[in-house]
Amino acid sequence: MILKSQVEWALHCCAILAGLPEGRYLSTKALAELHGLPKEYLSKALQSLSQASLVETTLGPSGGYRLAKTPSDINFLEIVEAVEGKARSFTCTNIRANNPCRPQGYCDSKPCAVARIMWEADEAWRDTLRRVRLSDLVGTLSEEVPADIWRSTFEWVLKRAG
Amino acid sequence: MILKSQVEWALHCCAILAGLPEGRYLSTKALAELHGLPKEYLSKALQSLSQASLVETTLGPSGGYRLAKTPSDINFLEIVEAVEGKARSFTCTNIRANNPCRPQGYCDSKPCAVARIMWEADEAWRDTLRRVRLSDLVGTLSEEVPADIWRSTFEWVLKRAG
DNA sequence: CGGTTTTCGGATATGATATGTCCTTAATTC
């Protein structure tokens, strides 16, 4: 049960977009170079973010991506679900229904007890991600990343932001 | 990010084994028939449980599987990890290291901030599973499954338990 | 002893999905 690498990519890209000045856009090309990722494939992750209305786009030279909301209005779960999908990690195939001791046509009143527990754990995972805002990540990064690297990175970004 | 179906199988099988009288074993064949599963493939899940020391086995006719511990001493996480593995759902490829603005040979003091958050969510998922004991599942099932189905199922099982 | 049943592990096949590339189209800028 491994998350797509695009989840990691999307989160890092959002962190960069969060530092972009009002009204500027950053292209796939720049985001790919900055993170050392295949441009064409990263593009798919960014398209997912776009379809989830987390980012806005514009075409042409000086085009690219920017956040559609304030970093404090975006949480981790939104980003993760945008690229990974909203499906639960545990899927119940209702194998209890295969029990040969069951009467024909018997119908369960509740979802399977096993599934309910697995889904509860899934909710705990989602709750944790929901509670972390993109602004929290940016805050942590701006504290932890050495000031000179942080500064030069955004100089690099601004040079390429349309 | 979907769990293997073997996780579901293992949990249901453990619930059955939990109801087995002291000293009896139940074979792969019986467990597969009871749940309507492919015997050969279910066998792999049971082997995983065996390697994790959650179940004990014995060979020969009247052989099969039984729990290695009391149902109250087995939690969901143990079972899930036995077949799914202990790896975290988020793997950090450290793409921050690809940042062209980084000085050569720069070494990070902490794991990536993105990864730390994803791992925290992963821990929340594991914590939830760790808190649920196999005996809790059995308790729920014995309450929810209609008494006649519950009884006839274990009659069916006992007829096949060595 | 010999035949049967079982777990265990290896080998192999198949299907689905993640990963990655390429190309076309439409929109935007200059």
Add this chain to the structure above:
DNA sequence: GAATTAAGGACATATCATATCCGAAAACCG
């Protein structure tokens, strides 16, 4: 009109889940 961009479809490849089959070793039973 030329260059650049996002969007998305088509396609190739690799990895992994799913599944089946077989042989070896152990246990039981006659």
